[in-house]
Amino acid sequence: MELFTNQILAGISTGAIYACMALAVVMIYQAIEHLNFAQGEMAMFSTFISWQLMQWGVPYWAAFVLTLGISFAGGIAIERLLFKPLAKAPILTNVAGFIALYAILNSFAGLIWDFTIKQYPTPFGSSPFLGSQLISTHQAGMIGVTVLLLVLLYLFFQFTRVGLAMRAAASVPESARLVGINTSWMIALGWGMAAAIGSIAGMMIAPVVFLEPNMMLGVLIYGFAAAVLGGLTSPFGAVIGGFLVGIFENLAGTYIPGVGNELKLPIALALIITVLVVKPAGLFGRPIVKRV
Amino acid sequence: MTAMLNIRSLNAYYGQVQALHGLEFALNEGSVTTLLGANGAGKTTTLRAICNMVRTTGAIEFDGALLSGRSTENIVRLGIAHVPQGRGTFTTLTVEENLQLGAITRRDKAGVVSDIERMYAHFPVLKQRYTQQAGTLSGGEQQMLAVARALMLRPRLMLLDEPSFGLAPLIVRDLFKILGKINREEKVTILVVEQNAQLALEIADQAYVIETGRIVMSGNAAEIANNEDVRKSYLGY
Numbered sequence: 001m002e003l004f005t006n007q008i009l010a011g012i013s014t015g016a017i018y019a020c021m022a023l024a025v026v027m028i029y030q031a032i033e034h035l036n037f038a039q040g041e042m043a044m045f046s047t048f049i050s051w052q053l054m055q056w057g058v059p060y061w062a063a064f065v066l067t068l069g070i071s072f073a074g075g076i077a078i079e080r081l082l083f084k085p086l087a088k089a090p091i092l093t094n095v096a097g098f099i100a101l102y103a104i105l106n107s108f109a110g111l112i113w114d115f116t117i118k119q120y121p122t123p124f125g126s127s128p129f130l131g132s133q134l135i136s137t138h139q140a141g142m143i144g145v146t147v148l149l150l151v152l153l154y155l156f157f158q159f160t161r162v163g164l165a166m167r168a169a170a171s172v173p174e175s176a177r178l179v180g181i182n183t184s185w186m187i188a189l190g191w192g193m194a195a196a197i198g199s200i201a202g203m204m205i206a207p208v209v210f211l212e213p214n215m216m217l218g219v220l221i222y223g224f225a226a227a228v229l230g231g232l233t234s235p236f237g238a239v240i241g242g243f244l245v246g247i248f249e250n251l252a253g254t255y256i257p258g259v260g261n262e263l264k265l266p267i268a269l270a271l272i273i274t275v276l277v278v279k280p281a282g283l284f285g286r287p288i289v290k291r292v
Numbered sequence: 293m294t295a296m297l298n299i300r301s302l303n304a305y306y307g308q309v310q311a312l313h314g315l316e317f318a319l320n321e322g323s324v325t326t327l328l329g330a331n332g333a334g335k336t337t338t339l340r341a342i343c344n345m346v347r348t349t350g351a352i353e354f355d356g357a358l359l360s361g362r363s364t365e366n367i368v369r370l371g372i373a374h375v376p377q378g379r380g381t382f383t384t385l386t387v388e389e390n391l392q393l394g395a396i397t398r399r400d401k402a403g404v405v406s407d408i409e410r411m412y413a414h415f416p417v418l419k420q421r422y423t424q425q426a427g428t429l430s431g432g433e434q435q436m437l438a439v440a441r442a443l444m445l446r447p448r449l450m451l452l453d454e455p456s457f458g459l460a461p462l463i464v465r466d467l468f469k470i471l472g473k474i475n476r477e478e479k480v481t482i483l484v485v486e487q488n489a490q491l492a493l494e495i496a497d498q499a500y501v502i503e504t505g506r507i508v509m510s511g512n513a514a515e516i517a518n519n520e521d522v523r524k525s526y527l528g529y
Contacts, residue, residue, distance in 0.1 A: 175380035
């Protein structure tokens with residue numbers, strides 16, 4: 001029983017990271033209806049920036065906040081420079097854009113910081129949480145940071161003018177323009193926020209998976225699985241999907257014989273395919289209907 | 293009376309297809325003007341051209357300033373509210389959020405709050421449903437929401453694209469009564485595109501008839517209503 005509880009809690013803590021990645025993916029999907037394959041690399045690059053800041057002597061939380069700001073600006077810059085010009089381009093052109101961005105960020109990270117694996121600090125420590133053997137303080141911290149982030153995002157989208165404008169622009173772009181919303185900037189803002197959310201996921205998971213240019217590959221695939229499971233049209237679903245996928249991953253790894261760490265990724269991919277076949281809109285999404 | 297909106301030799305294009313051919317007309321401040329015409333005549337395109345939602349050449353002047361080159365959202369910010377065909381409801385948001393969005397460019401919070409109450413007075417059914425997702429409203433309710441959303445801008449000019457479309461006759465009557473009241477009481481200039489010519493001519497001061505992208509007739513609404521050709525083609529008697 002203790003193993004079971006332990007695996008559930010561990011699942012929730014990694015699930016929190018998947019939830020962040022899924023949320024970032026969904027935010028961009030809502031804005032431009034494309035999957036950002038480079039979301040993980042953006043998060044990885046942000047994490048390296050925070051690491052670099054700490055190497056220069058910036059304290060952890062200052063580096064954390066600075067990285068959020070840099071990532072936000074970087075997300076906006078990527079949208080303005082690369083994806084705004086592609087807005088009316090066919091889907092494959094956009095996919096090529098994402099793959100290019102993926103490759104560029106990955107190789108630049110390797111070039112600047114090289115491919116050796118680095119330790120990344122945790123601000124929470126890694127002792128047992130509240131004296132219990134079930135969960136470490138870092139895992140508890142990951143859950144805490146994610147929950148705080150989700151609450152702040154909820155308040156932002158529900159109770160601020162800009163949040164409302166962003167929801168409107170994602171819901172019916174043409175009507176949004178007709179009430180005077182600059183939808184193009186709302187998309188850029190979505191990119192900025194997605195990049196910042198991704199950077200939180202990167203900085204939280206780095207002490208677990210260690211820092212290196214390919215650190216986010218697995219995390220992003222689980223993030224995709226979470227987004228697909230929850231529904232690509234539902235930010236709320238993406239978050240729930242994240243936690244579910246985290247728990248599922250841990251339980252499968254523990255209880256299904258033969259599924260060790262090696263088969264964890266295929267499990268995520270199998271989950272994506274299953275959801276797409278059985279319930280393409282996901283648990284909380286709505287089917288996308290296009291008028292022709 | 294001075295012309296608030298002045299349109300000269302307006303052409304509009306969808307890709308290679310030209311939809312408007314040298315359109316010319318003017319709207320007087322405080323008036324209700326209707327644009328009549330069959331399907332595909334270019335009525336909707338004219339409204340979309342004013343908000344720069346199609347490619348155009350020619351001149352559109354609002355209060356003496358040229359609109360060409362401005363983005364849709366900047367044109368709206370000048371005080372031009374557009375109720376699009378199909379109502380453009382933010383279906384996933386609540387009724388009240390739809391109204392707030394109409395006023396999203398305004399900075400006077402207190403004014404917005406009191407305007408929402410004013411809209412509820414105009415359209416009591418919206419008040420009953422204010423927390424509901426707007427997509428769950430009936431067609432008539434969504435049309436009222438669309439008009440209310442446009443009014444939340446405190447527009448100087450309101451463009452309405454087939455407000456009667458898909459609505460029961462009684463609801464259409466109500467809606468046009470409210471439009472007349474809005475024009476009189478709030479001094480909003482109205483340009484309404486309608487297939488229901490009879491109703492539109494009742495509340496309009498001025499009317500234009502448009503055929504295949506050209507204005508073929510213009511005059512005050514009563515004159516147009518009595519015109520033999522218009523009666524045969526658009527009023528059906």
